[in-house]
Amino acid sequence: MGRSPCCEKAHTNKGAWTKEEDDRLIAYIRAHGEGCWRSLPKAAGLLRCGKSCRLRWINYLRPDLKRGNFTEEEDELIIKLHSLLGNKWSLIAGRLPGRTDNEIKNYWNTHIRRKLLNRGIDPATHKLLNETAQDNTTTTPTTTTISFAASTTPTTIVKEEEKKINGGFVSKDVKNPVQEQCPDLNLELRISPPYQPQQPEQLKSGGGGLCFSCRLGLQTSKECRCGIITSIDSTSASTSVGYDFLGLKTGVLDYRSLEMK
DNA sequence: AACAGAATCAACCGCGAGGCT
DNA sequence: GAGCCTCGCGGTTGATTCTGT
Structure with a gap:
C-alpha cells in the first residue's frame, strides 16, 4: 500500500506564490490563526496544498520574520550551534529569532560552508581539515578542535551547559574521549514564559x-x-x-x- | 551587449514522529 | 496493536539573479 498524497494534487497550484495568494493566506491566518494546514487552503480559497501554505507562511509571510543579511554575530552563533546540534536547522532557527530553518539552511550551504572551508575547517565535522584527513587514516578518537573566536571549545560549552542543567553537578567522566567527541546533549525542551520584546x-x-x-x-x-x-x-x-x-x-x-x- | 557559469533562495519532496481511531 | 492522518523536518531542485568574460 502506497502512502497517500498529502493533498489532492490534481487541482493545486505549484511554484512561486502570487501576491493575491499571499494576501489570501495572510488574511485567513490573521482571522483564524494557524492550525489544521490540511483544511486551510480550501477554507482560505487557495488552490494550494496545506504543506505549501504552511511553508509559505513560516518561511516568508510571518510578521515576525527578520529580513535582510545575517550579522557577524548570527554567523558565529549558527556555526557554534551547528557544531553542537549538526543539521538540526529547526533547533538552530529556534535560537535565532526572526530567522527560519530554511533560511539558515540556505545560508549555511551558500555562505558559512565556504567561510569555514576558507578557515580550514571541515563544515561537516567542525574539525580542522588536516585533522579530518588524519581521522580517515586512524580510528583513534581525538578531541574536537574548532578555531572560533571565543576561547571556550564546544566541548567545554557542553560541560558548562551540563553544570547549569544539573545544578552544578557534572556527572560525566571528563576523561572519556568518546564523550569528549560526542557529548550527550540533554535535548529536553523547557517551557518558559514567552519572549518579551526588548526595550x-x-x-x-x-x-x-x-x-x-x-x-x-x-x-x-x-x-x-x-x-x-x-x-x-x-x-x-x-x-x-x-x-x-x-x-x-x-x-x-x-x-x-x-x-x- | 551578449553569453556562460556561479550564486542565491523559494519551494517541493519524501520521510519520520506522534496522535487518533 | 495496526492503520491512517497530520504536521514538521531535512535534503534537494530549479528558477532567478548576479558576476565575470
Missing part, C-alpha cells in the same frame, strides 16, 4: 543587556563583556529567567515556536 535601553546595550558570550551561555568566558555575574545556583530556579536544553537563557533568545503560540 530600547536593552537594545542599546547590545541585546537584552547581555554580551554575545553570555547569549551563547558562556558567562564564564573571558570574552564576556557585559560583566553580568550569572552564577547558576538554586536561586536561579526562583527567577523568571529559564534555561533551555542548551543552557541558554530563554527570554533573551526564545523559541520561535513558543513566541508564535
Whole structure:
C-alpha cells in the first residue's frame, strides 16, 4: 500500500506564490490563526496544498520574520550551534529569532560552508581539515578542535551547559574521549514564559543587556563583556529567567515556536 | 551587449514522529 | 496493536539573479 498524497494534487497550484495568494493566506491566518494546514487552503480559497501554505507562511509571510543579511554575530552563533546540534536547522532557527530553518539552511550551504572551508575547517565535522584527513587514516578518537573566536571549545560549552542543567553537578567522566567527541546533549525542551520584546535601553546595550558570550551561555568566558555575574545556583530556579536544553537563557533568545503560540 | 557559469533562495519532496481511531 | 492522518523536518531542485568574460 502506497502512502497517500498529502493533498489532492490534481487541482493545486505549484511554484512561486502570487501576491493575491499571499494576501489570501495572510488574511485567513490573521482571522483564524494557524492550525489544521490540511483544511486551510480550501477554507482560505487557495488552490494550494496545506504543506505549501504552511511553508509559505513560516518561511516568508510571518510578521515576525527578520529580513535582510545575517550579522557577524548570527554567523558565529549558527556555526557554534551547528557544531553542537549538526543539521538540526529547526533547533538552530529556534535560537535565532526572526530567522527560519530554511533560511539558515540556505545560508549555511551558500555562505558559512565556504567561510569555514576558507578557515580550514571541515563544515561537516567542525574539525580542522588536516585533522579530518588524519581521522580517515586512524580510528583513534581525538578531541574536537574548532578555531572560533571565543576561547571556550564546544566541548567545554557542553560541560558548562551540563553544570547549569544539573545544578552544578557534572556527572560525566571528563576523561572519556568518546564523550569528549560526542557529548550527550540533554535535548529536553523547557517551557518558559514567552519572549518579551526588548526595550530600547536593552537594545542599546547590545541585546537584552547581555554580551554575545553570555547569549551563547558562556558567562564564564573571558570574552564576556557585559560583566553580568550569572552564577547558576538554586536561586536561579526562583527567577523568571529559564534555561533551555542548551543552557541558554530563554527570554533573551526564545523559541520561535513558543513566541508564535 | 551578449553569453556562460556561479550564486542565491523559494519551494517541493519524501520521510519520520506522534496522535487518533 | 495496526492503520491512517497530520504536521514538521531535512535534503534537494530549479528558477532567478548576479558576476565575470
